[in-house]
Amino acid sequence: MRPKHSPSLASHFWRRPDSASSLNLLCLLLTLIALAVQFSAFGANSLITAAICSTGIVLAILQHYALKPLLQEIAALNLHAQNLQDGSFNTNANQTKIHQLSELATSLANMSAQLSSERATLYQRELLLDTVLQSSPTAMLLTDANNTVLMSNPAARQLLNMGKALNGHKLEDLIAPVPALVKAVASLQPGLLHLADNSIWHLAISQFTLNQKQHHLYLLKPLTREIQREELSAWKKLLRVIGHELNNTLAPLSSLAFSGGQLAQQQQHAQLSQLFDTISERCLHLNQFVQAYIQFAKLPPPQPGVVNWPRLINQLQDQYEFELVDDLPATDWLADVQQLTQLLLNLLKNAHESGSAAAQITLKLVEQPDTLLLVVQDGGGGMSDETLQHALVPFYTSKSGGSGIGLTLCRDIIEAHGGHISLRNYAGGLEVTLLLPKHQPRQTT
Structure with a gap:
């Protein structure tokens, strides 16, 4: 009408x-x-x-x-x-x-x-804006003067309510399990938030008047991966500088120790010869130690190629004993085979060093439409909460004599492929899951 x-x-x-x-x-x-x-x-x-x-x-x-x-x-x-x-x-x-x-x-x-x-x-602008909001990893919440949620995007729903609807709920009820967020919202203080799951978020708060009523817009941007990436880059730069200085010192020191050992042998000074041999041995060990860090610091960009899974599994089983669960992938997947092999060898090595029986160490490859999951499990009892929390931090290790770069190198490799790594304890041991995307980012030169 x-x-x-x-x-x-x-x-x-x-x-x-x-x-x-x-x-x-x-x-x-x-x-x-x-x-x-x-x-x-x-x-x-x-x-x-x-x-x-x-x-x-x-x-x-x-x-x-x-x-x-x-x-x-x-x-x-x-x-x-x-x-x-x-x-x-x-x-x-x-x-x-x-x-x-x-x-x-x-x-x-x-x-x-x-x-x-x-x-x-x-x-068209509204459609574009809605598409951006719905696909953005930044969590967005719009509330009225009574702190009732009027609008939210999927990232906010996933962060605060396990993907369920938020509209109509009170903001204070939704953020109650997150004390850091409660404090920031109560004081309307934007900035970095460190949540209990070790994730890092940046909170931005805007106030504005709409239809003569006060509204608040909350934006939570995830920064965990960016900060970890910058942290890793800083460590690598430091490693390159330290490695260069150590190499400059070790080379002449090793040469002098060798010459001294030869001279001591000629003069038949057994104790002095033993002393120079010890210095040469420690120089060699230190050089190997430094080279391992330099290799980590100079990890080249991956060169993706089609993975030959039977050959890769055979190469892994030649080094470490494990059980392959289920079938190999039926479709072609791209990865840098050398780096992927090194990654899996590190995980299998850790599994054996955990004290797990070889029969309890398994590798399973699960194909999904756009991702491939590589899951390594062991029966070594898992990690403590503190170790699990810091396992991917460079140079952190709970092993005596460990370098602390094994899992960090694994994370560096899988993230260079556009994927990510996750660790969790399960009944009897540790489970490490690698997510390898089907369409990987282009490498820039």
């Missing part, structure tokens, strides 16, 4: 003093004046009276037919104006009926075209 509008242009035309009704009244007035003149000048004369009345009627009829095309134009423009008011911008007045008011019709048509274009542009 069309909503009620103000009186149409046509009805106004009949009601205003310059409308057709006024012209009819003018015809009547002229007729009465002519009759008054007749009676005052000529007296009663039926023929003259009839002529005057007929002339008035004819004049009224003529002005009616003369105004009819104009009234049709006004009706057409009035219908166009009503369509605009209803939000229909794709209709125009019937141009075959527009003659005298063509300029007005053209203005209305231009207005329709402009409004239609602006509405289409606005719709």
Whole structure:
């Protein structure tokens, strides 16, 4: 049903003093004046009276037919104006009926075209904005003055309510399990937040007035991976500098120790010869230790190629004993085979060093539409909460004599492939899951 509008242009035309009704009244007035003149000048004369009345009627009829095309134009423009008011911008007045008011019709048509274009542009912008919000990893929450959630995106729903709807809930109830977020929201203080799961987020808060009511917009951006990446880059730079300085020292020191050992042997100084041998041995050990760190610091970008899974599994089983669970992937997957082999060897080595029986160490490859999961499990009892929390931090180790770069190197390799690594304790041991994406990022040169 069309909503009620103000009186149409046509009805106004009949009601205003310059409308057709006024012209009819003018015809009547002229007729009465002519009759008054007749009676005052000529007296009663039926023929003259009839002529005057007929002339008035004819004049009224003529002005009616003369105004009819104009009234049709006004009706057409009035219908166009009503369509605009209803939000229909794709209709125009019937141009075959527009003659005298063509300029007005053209203005209305231009207005329709402009409004239609602006509405289409606005719709595309809203669609783009909605797409960005729905796909953004940044959690977004919009609340009213009562802290009731009015809008949220999937990232916010996943962070605060396991993917369930948030609209209509009180913000304080949703963030109650996250004390750091409760404190930041209560003080309206933006900044970095360190959550209990060791994830790092940046909180931004905006206040604005909408429909004369106060609203708050909360944006939580995940920064864990970016900070870890920067931290790893800083460690690698430090390693390269330290490695260079140590190599510059170890090379002449090793050479001097070797020369000293040769001289001690010639002079038959057994204790001195043993001393130089010890120095040479420690220099060699330190050089190997430094080279391992330098290799980690200089990990090249992956060169993806099709993985030959049977050959890869055979190479792994030549080094470490484990059980392959389920079948190998049926489709082609791309990865740097050398780096992937090194990654899996590190994980299998850790599994054996955990004290697990070889029969309890398993490798399972699970194909998904866009990702491949590589899951290594052992029966070594798992990790403590502290070790699990810091296992991927460079140089952190719970092993005596460990370097602390094994799992960090694994993380570096899988993230260079566009994936990620996760660790968790399960019944009886540790489970390490690698996610390898099917479409990997392009390598920049």
